[in-house]
Amino acid sequence: MSTGPTPLDSQTLEQLRKLLGPGGYLDEPADLEPFLTDHRKLYHGVSPLVALPATTTQVAAVVELCAARSVGIVPHGGNTSYCGGATPRESGAEIVLSLRRMKHIREIDPLNNSVTVEAGCVLADLQRAAESVDRLFPMSLGSEGSCTIGGNLSTNAGGTAVLRYGMMRDLALGLEVVLPDGRVLDQLQALRKDNTGYDLKQLFIGAEGTLGIITAACLKLFPRPRGYATALIAIPSPQAAVDLLATLRGTLGDSVTTFELMPRSALQLVCRHIEGATDPFDEPYDWYVLAEASLPQPDSDLAERLQSVLAAGMEHGALLDVLIATSLAQREAFWKLRESIPESQTREGASLKHDISVPTQDLPAFIVEGARALEKIIPGGQLVAYGHLGDGNLHFNLGCPEGMDATTLLGRATEARRAIHELVAAHHGSFSAEHGIGRQKVAELERYEDPVALALMHQLKDLLDPAGIMNPGKVLARK
Amino acid sequence: MSTGPTPLDSQTLEQLRKLLGPGGYLDEPADLEPFLTDHRKLYHGVSPLVALPATTTQVAAVVELCAARSVGIVPHGGNTSYCGGATPRESGAEIVLSLRRMKHIREIDPLNNSVTVEAGCVLADLQRAAESVDRLFPMSLGSEGSCTIGGNLSTNAGGTAVLRYGMMRDLALGLEVVLPDGRVLDQLQALRKDNTGYDLKQLFIGAEGTLGIITAACLKLFPRPRGYATALIAIPSPQAAVDLLATLRGTLGDSVTTFELMPRSALQLVCRHIEGATDPFDEPYDWYVLAEASLPQPDSDLAERLQSVLAAGMEHGALLDVLIATSLAQREAFWKLRESIPESQTREGASLKHDISVPTQDLPAFIVEGARALEKIIPGGQLVAYGHLGDGNLHFNLGCPEGMDATTLLGRATEARRAIHELVAAHHGSFSAEHGIGRQKVAELERYEDPVALALMHQLKDLLDPAGIMNPGKVLARK
Numbered sequence: 001m002s003t004g005p006t007p008l009d010s011q012t013l014e015q016l017r018k019l020l021g022p023g024g025y026l027d028e029p030a031d032l033e034p035f036l037t038d039h040r041k042l043y044h045g046v047s048p049l050v051a052l053p054a055t056t057t058q059v060a061a062v063v064e065l066c067a068a069r070s071v072g073i074v075p076h077g078g079n080t081s082y083c084g085g086a087t088p089r090e091s092g093a094e095i096v097l098s099l100r101r102m103k104h105i106r107e108i109d110p111l112n113n114s115v116t117v118e119a120g121c122v123l124a125d126l127q128r129a130a131e132s133v134d135r136l137f138p139m140s141l142g143s144e145g146s147c148t149i150g151g152n153l154s155t156n157a158g159g160t161a162v163l164r165y166g167m168m169r170d171l172a173l174g175l176e177v178v179l180p181d182g183r184v185l186d187q188l189q190a191l192r193k194d195n196t197g198y199d200l201k202q203l204f205i206g207a208e209g210t211l212g213i214i215t216a217a218c219l220k221l222f223p224r225p226r227g228y229a230t231a232l233i234a235i236p237s238p239q240a241a242v243d244l245l246a247t248l249r250g251t252l253g254d255s256v257t258t259f260e261l262m263p264r265s266a267l268q269l270v271c272r273h274i275e276g277a278t279d280p281f282d283e284p285y286d287w288y289v290l291a292e293a294s295l296p297q298p299d300s301d302l303a304e305r306l307q308s309v310l311a312a313g314m315e316h317g318a319l320l321d322v323l324i325a326t327s328l329a330q331r332e333a334f335w336k337l338r339e340s341i342p343e344s345q346t347r348e349g350a351s352l353k354h355d356i357s358v359p360t361q362d363l364p365a366f367i368v369e370g371a372r373a374l375e376k377i378i379p380g381g382q383l384v385a386y387g388h389l390g391d392g393n394l395h396f397n398l399g400c401p402e403g404m405d406a407t408t409l410l411g412r413a414t415e416a417r418r419a420i421h422e423l424v425a426a427h428h429g430s431f432s433a434e435h436g437i438g439r440q441k442v443a444e445l446e447r448y449e450d451p452v453a454l455a456l457m458h459q460l461k462d463l464l465d466p467a468g469i470m471n472p473g474k475v476l477a478r479k
Numbered sequence: 480m481s482t483g484p485t486p487l488d489s490q491t492l493e494q495l496r497k498l499l500g501p502g503g504y505l506d507e508p509a510d511l512e513p514f515l516t517d518h519r520k521l522y523h524g525v526s527p528l529v530a531l532p533a534t535t536t537q538v539a540a541v542v543e544l545c546a547a548r549s550v551g552i553v554p555h556g557g558n559t560s561y562c563g564g565a566t567p568r569e570s571g572a573e574i575v576l577s578l579r580r581m582k583h584i585r586e587i588d589p590l591n592n593s594v595t596v597e598a599g600c601v602l603a604d605l606q607r608a609a610e611s612v613d614r615l616f617p618m619s620l621g622s623e624g625s626c627t628i629g630g631n632l633s634t635n636a637g638g639t640a641v642l643r644y645g646m647m648r649d650l651a652l653g654l655e656v657v658l659p660d661g662r663v664l665d666q667l668q669a670l671r672k673d674n675t676g677y678d679l680k681q682l683f684i685g686a687e688g689t690l691g692i693i694t695a696a697c698l699k700l701f702p703r704p705r706g707y708a709t710a711l712i713a714i715p716s717p718q719a720a721v722d723l724l725a726t727l728r729g730t731l732g733d734s735v736t737t738f739e740l741m742p743r744s745a746l747q748l749v750c751r752h753i754e755g756a757t758d759p760f761d762e763p764y765d766w767y768v769l770a771e772a773s774l775p776q777p778d779s780d781l782a783e784r785l786q787s788v789l790a791a792g793m794e795h796g797a798l799l800d801v802l803i804a805t806s807l808a809q810r811e812a813f814w815k816l817r818e819s820i821p822e823s824q825t826r827e828g829a830s831l832k833h834d835i836s837v838p839t840q841d842l843p844a845f846i847v848e849g850a851r852a853l854e855k856i857i858p859g860g861q862l863v864a865y866g867h868l869g870d871g872n873l874h875f876n877l878g879c880p881e882g883m884d885a886t887t888l889l890g891r892a893t894e895a896r897r898a899i900h901e902l903v904a905a906h907h908g909s910f911s912a913e914h915g916i917g918r919q920k921v922a923e924l925e926r927y928e929d930p931v932a933l934a935l936m937h938q939l940k941d942l943l944d945p946a947g948i949m950n951p952g953k954v955l956a957r958k
Contacts, residue, residue, distance in 0.1 A: 109838070109840075111721075111725055111839065111840045112838045112839050112840060112871070113728075114838075134729075155674065156674050156678070158672055158674075162671065162672065166649070167672065169678070170645070170649060179931070179935075183931050184931065185929070185931050185932055185935065186929055186931070186932075187929070187932060189907070189909070190838050190907070191836050191837075191838070191871060191908065191909050191912070192641065192836065192870040192871055192872070193637055193641065193646065193836045193867070193870050193871065193872045193909065193912040193913050194836060194909035194911075194912060195634065195635050195637075195685055195909070195911050195912060195913055195914065195915045195916070196909055196910060196911045196916065196920075196923075196924055196927070196928060197916060197924050197928060197932070197933075197936050197954060197955070198682070198685065198686055198690075198935075198936045198939060198954075199635070199648070199681060199684070199685050200932055200935055200936070202678060202681030202682070203677070203681070203682075205678070206674055206677065206678050207677055211677075222732075222733060223728050223729065223732035223733055224732075225732070226732075242590075246590055249592075249702050249775075250613075250702065251775075251776070252775060252776070253701075253702035253703075253704070253705075253774065253775015253776065254701060254702055254775060255774070255775060295732065295734070295774075296728075296730075296731060296732015296733060296734060297730070297731070297732065297784065305776065357670050357671065357672045357673060358670075359588070359591045359593075359669050359670070360590060360591050361588075361590045361591060388672070391671040391672050392591070392670060392671055392672065393671070393672045428668070428669070429670065430668070430670050430672065430673035430674070430675055431675060432673075432674050432675045433670070433672040433673060433674060434672050434674055435674065436674045437674070437675065437676060441675075444675075445675055445676050448675070449675060449676060450664070450665055450666070452658070452662050452663065452664050452665070453664055453665075453666060453676070453679055454676075456658075456664065456677075456679055457676050457677045457679070459942055460677060460942070463938055463939070463942050475676060475677075476676070
C-alpha cells in the first residue's frame, strides 16, 4: 500500500535536468506558472520542474527515476481539464510532465484508415492531417485548438460527434504507454481486429494518467463526409427534443451525426458575449436543437429529406420554427452558436458546472427536477442546461444570480453538486459523462460508485502504481 | 502465485448440487458429454458436473464455493469456440458452468437504443428481439443460431458487420460480472457516456472467462437499415480486392457494411457440399468479393451508385464480372455462399485453420507468402483463404491434400501454424484476429506477445483470480 510520494530533493531535480538536457525542462517560476493552474482556475499547484521530454525513451527515463525516488508525476497535455486533472497539488512534491514536444504524426495511412500520432499532438492538428489525406478524424470538441491527443485518450473525450463516431476509446486501435515503473508497453497496432489476450490499452484510456503515461496512439480514420444537412430548430420543451431525436433517427438513421440541445439562456449568453453572434430566429423560443446529418456522398438529397421531416414536425405543432443551413457560412454560424456556449459562460462570470448523463428519455424529467433543486439552493440562478442530448449527456450549469457575488455562488457549489448528483443517481445516470474525475470529483466517485467497482479500481491502482506516483490525488482517494 | 485448482471431492459436489437445486445441474455421463468436447472436436475434457444456474445470485454462490475450495470453473455458452475455450481439461478437477438457463432479455429500450440481456441468450434470439422493436443488433456470425451473448462478449466476437459496427466490445454499454471470489460487479449502465473512474467492463470483454463470469450485459442497438445494395464481384487477385475496397469507401463511404474475400476454392467447397448452392457466374474466376452497402433510408439509390462504381471498374479491367442482387432472394443466395464456407469445409474433412489479421494493404503479399510457406510443409494442400478483408482479417485455412489422411495433416499443424504466425509477426499482424486464444493458442501468446504486455496480463490474472480457478489453462500459461 502506498504512503504517497515523498518531497523532491535537489539531487533528484538535478538528475532530472541532466537526463532531459537543455530545452528539455522548465524551472523558472514564470515559465512554470502556466502549468500550475487549471483552465477553470479552480486549483493552483506548486512544482519545481516541468519535464519536456522529446521521446518515449526520455519519458521512460523520467518515470523510472521518479519511481525509484517515489516522486509524483503529473502528466500534462493541453491543460483543458474541467476537473483539475492536470494540475499538481500544493505540496511542491510533484513534477509536471508535459507531452508538448511529442507532437509528431509518426505515420498516416489512408488505405488502412489509421494514423499513429504522439500524445502531445493538438487535436485540431490531427484533424487537419487527416483532411490532408482526404480522411476524417471525427473527434470534435470546443477546446480542439489546444487539447491534445494524450489528454483526449486519458479522459476518454466525447464532444459533438459521439452520436455517430463514439468516444475517444472507440477511436483507439493501439497505444504506447510508459508504465509507472518506467517499462514501455508497446501496443501500437494498426489492426481493426486483434484478440490476442487481454486488451491492455483499455486500462489506460480514461484513467487520467493515474496508471501510466500515454506517449503515442494509433487511431482510426474515416471517409470524409461529403453531404451535410444542418438545421437549427426551435422547440417548446426538452421532451420535444427527445421526440425529435427518435423521429430523425427513425427516418435518417445513423446518418444523424449531431443532436445538441440549447436553452434560450445559452443563446442569450452567446449573443451577448461573442462577436458576430446573433439570434437567427425572428422571435425568442425556450429551447433549440442543433441537428446535423452527414453522408459520404456529395450528391445526396439529405437536406431535402431533413427538411421534409422537420416540415412535418412544424405541421403537427411539435416544432416551433426550423432553419436549414443553405450555405457553408450559415452552417458555420449555427455551429458557432453551439460551440461558443462555454466561452460565453466564462465571460459572463462565475458558474457551477455539472456534466451529467442519464438514459435519453429521462432527460426532460431530469431537467425539471434539477432546475427545481438548484432554485432552492441558489434562488434566481440562471440555468444553462445544454449539450449532447443525442448521447443523453447535458452540461447542467448554473450562472450567478444577479446581485450575488462569485464567492457566495462557489460557496454553495458542494451543496448544489450533491443535489444534482443525487438526482443523477436516482435516474441511474453518470455524474461525469465526459469530463472525468480529475481532482474535483474524487469524493463523488467514492460516494456514488458501486463498492465492488470502487474496490476493484483501487486494486488496479495498487497493482500498476504501488508507489502512488502517477498523477497523485486524481481519480481515486488514496489512503 | 497460484498452484492451480485442486481435485473435486464428493462433499463439494454435494454442496454444489444442493445449492443449485433440482434442474440446476447435470451429472449423468450422457448429459455431461456435450459439454466436454469442443465444436471442432480438438479437445475432450472430463468433469463430474455441469452447473446450470438460473440467476446471477446462483452463479455468485457457485463461484464463492468453488473459490473457497479452489475448484476450477469453465464458463460455457453456445460451445462454438474455435480454440477450445469452453472445454474443461482432462483432470476432472473442474466443473462446467453453463449459462444456458440465463437467456432472458431483461429490458429492451428502443428510445434509448439499448437492450439488457442475460449471458446465455443466443445471438439470433437477440437479433430477433431487436427487430421486433424496429432496431438492429448488428453482430452477425456464422454460428449465430447457437453462440451466446456471454461467449460473444468473452471472446470479443467479430463477424461480417465489423467494418461498419465494430466488434462486440464496441457494442457493450455495461456488464454484470461475477468476480472470481464470488462478488458481483454490477455495471449494467445503459449510458452512452460515463467517465466515472476506470472502465472496468473492458477487463472482462475478450478475457474468455479467465477473469470472471459475465452474467448479463447492456448492449447498443441501431436504427434498422432499410436500403441495401449487395454485389458479388469476380476479381483477378486479392490486390484487386484491396483496391476495390478503397474505391468503394471513397465513393460510398462508411455505408459499406460488408466486404468479404472468397477464393475459387471456397466457392467450389460450398457448391459441392451445400444443398442449393450454385456458382452464379458463367465462368470460373480465381477470387470473389461479397460487398454490401446499407443506408437507413428505404428510398435510397444505393444500388445504382454501387453499380456505377463497379461498372467503371469493369471498364478499366480491374474487375472481371459483377452481379448486383436484384431481389431479396438473390441477396440471400449471395450471402449463403459466404456464410456456408465454414460448414462446407467441415464437411469436406480435416483442415488447418489460422485466424490472422494484418494491415489491409499487406494482405495480398501475405496471401502469396503464406501459400508458399504452407505448400512447403503440406504439398498439394488446398488453400481456402477467405473472410473479412475490410477488417484486414482472413481465415487462412488449408484443406487436406488428396491422398493424405487427416492424422498426417493434423500432425503438421504445429509446423504450419508456426510458419503462418511468423509471417503474421513480420507483417505486424495478429495471430488471433477474432477467435481468441482459448486453449489452442496459449503457447502462441507466450511466444509472440510483447514481454511487457504478457507480464501485465499475468499480473492482472494474479490480481483478479489469485487461486487460478477461472477457466484454468485458457489464454495464459500459468506457472
